[in-house]
Amino acid sequence: MGAFVAEVALRWSDMDAFGHVNHARTITLLEEARAELLFTEAERRGLLGMAEGMVVARVVIDYHSPLVYRSKSLRVKMSVRDLKAASFVIDYTAYAQEAVATAETLMVPYDLRAGRPRRLTAEEREFLSAWQADTVQPELDRA
Template structure:
């Protein structure tokens, strides 16, 4: 499991002081980008940063997240890994700690994409190993 701390911004809130549903999708992206771009890049896997597209997204709002200046905890784990796609699960806590209530759960299906050819591509063996190691409980 990968854990990211993301701080909702004032501009993320709606009229009720909660994180707007559409802005939650941006916060999920901000949580996964350091994993797929920075950590993967440090592991010698620069292709993720060159092309990764969201194929499908599902977000389940269980409770509102209030914008109060504190970070929220986003836990990301690998749900499914295929040769040309991966599915990530998210648990978003209403606060920075694991004990904070889970306010949002989500899932994204991502596909590596070759921007040069304009086509999806297969995951390399090294990319698959990185994802399995980094995003499973044993790799946490």
């Protein structure tokens, strides 16, 4: 199926004193994009369990150019890789007018009631495998 694409609105409050979106806000914007995939799209396809517990074990971001508010929105392309029994990686390329950042998050399904990691269900693995691609390469041109 390829990459999943989410549009995330930028807010005036995302900017810092230097006039660009700061690191902490960028992580939040990626989180909003990820929620579109793991919660909204999964629920749309009848998969409700992912919203009941999924945690970020690691996040890495590489910045290619400043993200400024005047862009109004951030287009985030995501794909899944390293799909294992109890974890997977989401790769991101975030675009304003051009690629501004690439990132990855190591995701771990989590049982909130038991307070521990859990394995992915067969349905979750099937959903995630639909978004597998070689990688979301940082296309440093227009999206």
